[in-house]
Amino acid sequence: MESALKEKLYGQMKLAKEASRQLARFKQEAKDAALCEAGRQLLQNQTAILAANEQDLIKAQQDGQPAAYLERLRLTPERLQDLVDSLHQLAKQTDPVGEIMERWTRPNGLVIEQIRVPLGVVGIVYEARPNVTVDAAAIALKTGNAIVLRGSRSALSSNLALTECIRKALVQSGLPEEAVQYLPYPDHEAVDLLCTANGLIDVIIPRGGASLIQRVLQKSTVAVLETGVGNCHVYIDKTADYDMAEAIILNAKSSRPAVCNAAETLLVHRSWPQDLQNRLLAKLLSAGIELRACEKTRLLHPALANRLAAASSADWDTEYLSLTLAVATVDSLDDAIGHIESHGTGHSEAIVASDNDRAELFLSRVDAAAVYHNASTRFTDGGEFGFGAEIGISTQKLHARGPMGLTALTTSKYVVRGSGQIR
C-alpha cells in the first residue's frame, strides 16, 4: 500500500524535478506571460472551478465543519478575481533570477560571479484555503521553481480544478506543465513522503496552523522554510506616551487578531503612572478585549479586578489569534526583555517608550525577526515593508528571517571562468 503510494508520489516529484531544470532556463517575459495566461484560464473556467468548490463545500458541511472553516474554503467570483489581480501584480514584479549578486577577479585571473538561481522544486503543505494553490504555484513559477502541492483533503476538488487551469496556462505559454504537480492523496503518508524526498524536493513550506508546521518540522529531512507562529508582545515602558501606547496596543491586538503579527501579551512597566495603566486597561476592556492578567496586575488594579481574569502560566505561551490578551506587570526593562526571551517566538516585539536609550536597549537585546520602537507589530508584512509578493513570514534564523519576498525562493551559484588555472 505505502510503496504503491510512494511510487506514485515519486513519479510526480521526478516529473517536477525534470521540469524545474527546463523552467530554470526561461526568461522573465515567458514566465510573466504564463502568469497572465493563468489568470485568463481562471476566468475562463470560473464555472467549473466554482462547481468543484461547491462539491467541497457540501462535503465539508456534511462533515460538520464550522462556519469559519467553510468561509476559508469558499471560492467566489470576487475571490477568483482577487487571485487574477494578484497574478497580474506578480507578473509586473522584477524576476530575481539571473541577478549577478557579486563579481570579482582573483589575482590568478579567475573571474568569480555569484548569480541568483531558482531553488529547484518547492514542496508546499497547506490547509483548507484553495487560494494558496494559485498563490504558491504563481510565486514558484515567477522564481523559476517547479512546485509540488499538497493541500487538505477537504479542498481537493477545488485544488484540482485550479491546478488544471495553471497547467493549461503553462502549456499555452510553452512552459513545462509538469512544473506544477498536485498530490491528490489524503493520507498523512503522502506528507511524510514529500517531507523526506531529499534530492527531489529542495525546500518544504508548511502553510497553516502551528500543529501543521510542527508536524512538518518533525518529519522533514528536506530543508523547511518555517513560517507563521507569532507570540508577539507590546511592552509599555515607564517612559511611554499614553496616546501612543493606547493606539499601538489596540492596533496590534484588535486590527486583525487572527494573524501572526497580532499582539498576544501586553507588558506594562510597574512605574508607568497608575492612572494611565488603569485608563489603558479600561479602554482595552471596553474595546471588547478579554484580558488575562498576572497576579501583580490584578492587585494593582482592584477596581478592575472582577473584569481581569487570572492568567495561568499557559497564557504566556498562547497565541490566541482572537480578542484575548495576556497582561503582565514587569518591574523593569530587564524583566520585560526576560519575559520576551522566555515566551516569545522570535516574530515581532515592540516597545513603546519616550526614552530613546531605553528603546535602543530593547531593540538591540530582543532577538526577533522584527523589533519595533513606537510602532505596531502589525507592520511585519511583506507589503508593509515595501516588498512585492510575500511568501510568508519566516520565524527561523537560517536563509530568510522576517517577511520573505521572492528572493527567499532562490539560491545562488558561483560561476567561475578561467583560462586553465590550477591550484
Added chain:
Amino acid sequence: MESALKEKLYGQMKLAKEASRQLARFKQEAKDAALCEAGRQLLQNQTAILAANEQDLIKAQQDGQPAAYLERLRLTPERLQDLVDSLHQLAKQTDPVGEIMERWTRPNGLVIEQIRVPLGVVGIVYEARPNVTVDAAAIALKTGNAIVLRGSRSALSSNLALTECIRKALVQSGLPEEAVQYLPYPDHEAVDLLCTANGLIDVIIPRGGASLIQRVLQKSTVAVLETGVGNCHVYIDKTADYDMAEAIILNAKSSRPAVCNAAETLLVHRSWPQDLQNRLLAKLLSAGIELRACEKTRLLHPALANRLAAASSADWDTEYLSLTLAVATVDSLDDAIGHIESHGTGHSEAIVASDNDRAELFLSRVDAAAVYHNASTRFTDGGEFGFGAEIGISTQKLHARGPMGLTALTTSKYVVRGSGQIR
C-alpha cells in the same frame, strides 16, 4: 539513564543560550582580544595539551586505529602554533555582526533597518581532529555565537584540554566563559539530544565524513548547515585544448585527493580526438591514478584496456577521496550534463572547452554550488575565493551555498523605528 544525560546536556545548552545573549552585545575589539588570549593560553598550556593528546593517542593505538586515524588525532607543537596563527588571522578579520545590510524609509515614516546579528548557539558534531575544537569555537566567538561542541570519544582528553584554554581566555577577557561548552558524552544519544534541542540550539554543523553528515541530517530537527560531500566531475568537451585538459584533470584529481573539491569522475566527449583521449588516459595512469572506465571507453582504447578497470554502476556515485578516478565517454554535451544531473552532489563541476557557447551552456545548466570553465574544481575553497575564515563548503541550497565565510554564522533582524505608526 537517558533522562539523566538529557538533564546534563540541557543544563549545558541553557548556559550556552544565556551566554549567547551576553556575547551578542560585545564589540569586535573584545572578541578579537579573546581570540588572541586563546592563542596565548594554548602556548602557555602546551605541555598539558600535548600530554592529554598523548593519552588519546595511546588509547587509539590500543584500540587498533590505523595510522591515518592517529595522524588526524595527533597534536604537535607545530600544529598548535598553526592553530595560534589562525586565531590571530581570524582576529584581524572584519566582524560581520552589526552591519547595516539595508536601510529604508517607508511612506508612513517608519525607518526600517536590516542588521546582521549572530545566530545564537551553534552546535557542532565532529570526528577525530582536535584542531576543529579550536577552529570552530574561534569562528563562533568571532561572530558572537555561543558554541556547543561534541567531538569524537577518541579525542576526548585533547578536546577537554583545548576547551579549557579557550574558556580561560574568555574569563581573562571578560567574556562569558559559558559561551563555549564541550559535551563529554560518548553515547550517540548525546548527538541525538543536541540535534533535537530546538529553542536552545540555532544551527547544527556536522563536520566529518558522509555517514556522520547523513546521521545528523536524519536525526536533526534543528536546522543543519550541511557541508562536504563532493562527487565532482571534470568534463572534457570535444573542443577542449589538450594541455589545459591534462593540467586541470591532473590537478583536480591528484593535487589533494582526500578533499571534497577533488574530482571523482572524468567525462570525455566521444569526438575529442582519439589520440588526445589516448594520451590523456595514459598520462593519468602513469601518474599513478587508478582508472575505472565505462564499457564505451574501454572499447575506444583497446591498447589501454588491460589497465582500465571496468566501472560498475556504483562507481558513478562514489566519492573515492583517493587516487581513483571513474571515466565515462559521453556522446554529447547534453549527455555530460545528464550524467552530472544524475550523479553529481551539487558541489563543484568543471568543463574544459575552447568553444565559449558550449561552455556557457554547461555553466548555466549544471546545478551546483560552483561551476567552472577551464579551471580546476579545487578552487572551491574559502581561501581561494578570497574569503577569510572558512566554515566549510555548503552543498545545500538554503542559507549558504558553496564556500561559507563568517556571514554564514549570522542572521539578520529588522529594526523598525517609528513615531506611533499603526496600521
